[in-house]
Amino acid sequence: MNILLLSMPDYFEHMPPVAVRMPNGALTSLAGNVDNHHRVAVADLILCHDRVRETVTKLFHDIDPDVLGLSVMTFQRRTAHSIIDLARTLKPGVKVVVGGYDPSLAPDAYQEMGVDYIVRGEGEVTFRELLRALERRQGFENICGLSYRGDHWVHNPARPVHRLEDDEIWPPNRDARVLQGYTLLGRQVDVIETSRGCTYDCSFCSIIEMRGRNFHTYSVKRVLRDIRDAREHGARTIFLVDDNITLNVRRFEQLCHAIIEAKLNKLDYFVQAMTSSIAAQGETLAPLMRRAGFRYVFLGIENILEGDLQFLRAAAKNTERGPGNHGNSTLKAIDCLRRNRMYVVGGLIVGNPDDTRESIEANLAFARRFVDWPYIQHPTPYPRTPMTEHFRRRGLITNHRLEEYDGTTAVVRTEFIPAEEIEYLRWKAERWMKVRHMPTAFLHDPWFVLRHAPEMLAHTFRGCTLRSMVGLEDERNAFARYQLIRRQERAYL
Numbered sequence: 387m388n389i390l391l392l393s394m395p396d397y398f399e400h401m402p403p404v405a406v407r408m409p410n411g412a413l414t415s416l417a418g419n420v421d422n423h424h425r426v427a428v429a430d431l432i433l434c435h436d437r438v439r440e441t442v443t444k445l446f447h448d449i450d451p452d453v454l455g456l457s458v459m460t461f462q463r464r465t466a467h468s469i470i471d472l473a474r475t476l477k478p479g480v481k482v483v484v485g486g487y488d489p490s491l492a493p494d495a496y497q498e499m500g501v502d503y504i505v506r507g508e509g510e511v512t513f514r515e516l517l518r519a520l521e522r523r524q525g526f527e528n529i530c531g532l533s534y535r536g537d538h539w540v541h542n543p544a545r546p547v548h549r550l551e552d553d554e555i556w557p558p559n560r561d562a563r564v565l566q567g568y569t570l571l572g573r574q575v576d577v578i579e580t581s582r583g584c585t586y587d588c589s590f591c592s593i594i595e596m597r598g599r600n601f602h603t604y605s606v607k608r609v610l611r612d613i614r615d616a617r618e619h620g621a622r623t624i625f626l627v628d629d630n631i632t633l634n635v636r637r638f639e640q641l642c643h644a645i646i647e648a649k650l651n652k653l654d655y656f657v658q659a660m661t662s663s664i665a666a667q668g669e670t671l672a673p674l675m676r677r678a679g680f681r682y683v684f685l686g687i688e689n690i691l692e693g694d695l696q697f698l699r700a701a702a703k704n705t706e707r708g709p710g711n712h713g714n715s716t717l718k719a720i721d722c723l724r725r726n727r728m729y730v731v732g733g734l735i736v737g738n739p740d741d742t743r744e745s746i747e748a749n750l751a752f753a754r755r756f757v758d759w760p761y762i763q764h765p766t767p768y769p770r771t772p773m774t775e776h777f778r779r780r781g782l783i784t785n786h787r788l789e790e791y792d793g794t795t796a797v798v799r800t801e802f803i804p805a806e807e808i809e810y811l812r813w814k815a816e817r818w819m820k821v822r823h824m825p826t827a828f829l830h831d832p833w834f835v836l837r838h839a840p841e842m843l844a845h846t847f848r849g850c851t852l853r854s855m856v857g858l859e860d861e862r863n864a865f866a867r868y869q870l871i872r873r874q875e876r877a878y879l
């Protein structure tokens with residue numbers, strides 16, 4: 387069969403496509419796990435976000451898919467709907483399958499969208515079995531993790547999470563990609579998984595409802611093979627997409643050693659990490675990470691105030707461990723990473739239910755002072771997270787347009803401040819923090835920064851004018867223009 391797999395073109399504030407166009411790891415993993423007589427094409431639509439209709443039309447013409455698969459996050463749901471409508475006009479009989487976080491956690495929304503199958507949770511084996519059933523014209527009743535349309539919608543039982551240790555999941559297939567242009571600040575980027583899952587239960591995170599609290603790991607040998615494969619496909623930067631690689635620090639250290647021994651440490655690595663692990667074990671881990679090529683570490687700081695951390699259920703992962711140590715581990719983790727010449731991408735969440743202007747300002751001031759690149763978001767009520775329920779109960783959700791649930795649009799208010807004001811505070815502070823990092827980016831990739839600095843600055847300061855920047859115009863006017871531009875950007879088709 388001919389199979390076309392698409393990821394959505396929707397991007398958000400911290401990932402402007404001029405600087406960041408990342409592949410979707412799910413699609414290549416799915417492509418690597420179908421039986422090998424199928425012809426699979428993977429297209430990450432972020433690579434053509436400004437000509438989606440033309441690209442999808444051309445792909446249908448070139449590939450003539452029997453099956454179309456879409457990977458969707460919640461804020462991309464509206465775009466997914468438009469793409470499904472387009473697909474139906476291009477080839478009415480194409481079988482449409484959706485998967486990823488949004489279809490898994492809000493399957494009902496997709497039933498009304500004219501899809502044929504919903505793959506819930508991990509997709510590799512479910513999708514493989516679905517294709518076999520389609521090919522052999524068999525029933526679908528034994529395929530765990532699948533929802534399908536008969537006379538009515540049938541939701542088969544969930545599929546147990548995969549034990550990655552058993553090689554049940556075959557390696558990704560990067561040859562299936564049909565579009566080019568992946569980049570992270572000018573270097574070709576690829577994504578690698580070394581583990582899946584997390585044992586914490588932060589209230590804003592979708593992962594627990596998606597797969598429960600567990601942690602499974604690929605062997606170091608397989609990970610090295612995967613990194614080599616990414617490098618052979620042109621990658622110079624690797625983004626480790628693990629949910630929480632720092633759950634097992636000893637294993638992470640082994641991985642760093644293995645990367646160094648395999649001489650794969652000339653690549654740049656990005657990773658997401660938990661502050662408590664870095665604070666507790668960073669003295670041995672951080673130097674090793676640096677030697678292995680790690681350059682940016684996304685730290686899930688979430689918030690610097692204890693009350694907010696309690697609300698986010700993120701206190702445990704941010705608390706310093708060890709005898710007599712019970713304080714917040716953030717500063718120690720940041721210090722450790724910086725001493726080892728790595729940059730801290732500071733993940734903070736502001737606008738929680740009891741936040742005041744002062745508590746938001748305190749977090750912004752912290753980011754200004756301590757992080758190298760701000761990654762500040764607003765709490766966003768994604769389907770079925772405990773946090774969503776909390777906001778709903780307290781009547782604080784003010785915006786139900788899901789395409790705006792991108793993390794940097796405030797869609798909830800606090801008990802004290804309106805959503806718009808929260809977003810304004812973040813927007814106003816964050817732009818300048820980003821500019822500060824430009825010289826560092828320049829030293830690493832001078833050619834890219836020279837060529838693209840005007841575009842990057844134009845993105846960061848869209849809505850602003852010289853007058854608003856020197857104080858001759860109210861910045862709120864600039865913010866209003868920014869919001870308008872952002873709304874226009876969201877129309878991908």
Ligand code: B12
Pocket residue numbers: 391396397398401408409410411412413415416454455456457458459460461483484485486487488491505507508509510513577579590591592593626627628629768769791792793
């Ligand atoms: C790595 C990551 C990123 C990376 C890379 C994204 C990329 N291009 O792949 C970066 C940092 C760029 C990123 C950004 C964002 N992310 Co993100 N990200 C993740 C993370 C940690 C891992 C995703 C991953 O690659 N997993 C590995 C792959 C193999 O697994 P998978 O994607 O789940 O796919 C499996 C199944 O879902 C299924 N499947 C998926 N697609 C399909 C399609 C078909 C057809 C089928 C059959 C099956 C299927 O099968 C796959 C294999 O088993 C997740 C999860 C988490 N723990 O928080 C969040 C997560 C996906 N991100 C999320 C969000 C909200 C975002 C942002 C909007 C804001 C943010 N929080 O940073 C931005 C938007 C990005 C953009 N497009 O501009 C949310 C999504 C919530 C939701 N309900 O939609 C998650 C779940 C985190 C959370 N908050 O809980 N993200």
Ligand code: SF4
Pocket residue numbers: 584585586587588591592593629630660686703
């Ligand atoms: S530690 Fe990270 S991956 Fe784990 S539940 Fe919290 S936010 Fe999600």
